[in-house]
Amino acid sequence: MKLISIKRQTRPEERFTPKMGLLQTKVTYIKKQFLNIPFKTLHKYRETYYGEIKDCEECNLAR
Known part of the structure; x- marks a missing residue:
């Protein structure tokens, strides 16, 4: 077990x-x-409508 x-x-x-x-x-x-408990987010990204991969730093949460 890892x-x-x-x-x-x-x-x-x-x-x-x-x-x-x-x-x-x-x-x-x-x-x-x-031990299957998340403790750190290394990276988050999103895919655009056209298939491009973009970092989530350039857009804000709407809520």
Whole structure:
């Protein structure tokens, strides 16, 4: 059994960008886990409508 593992999870979220406004997109989180308990998010990114991969730093949460 591994003590430290890395897991990828995708879930839909609402994001706000100044150019496009409110959009609902799939956001992928890469998390580090210790004994299957997540404790750190390593990276999060989203896929655009056109298939490009963008970092989530450039858009804000809508809520």
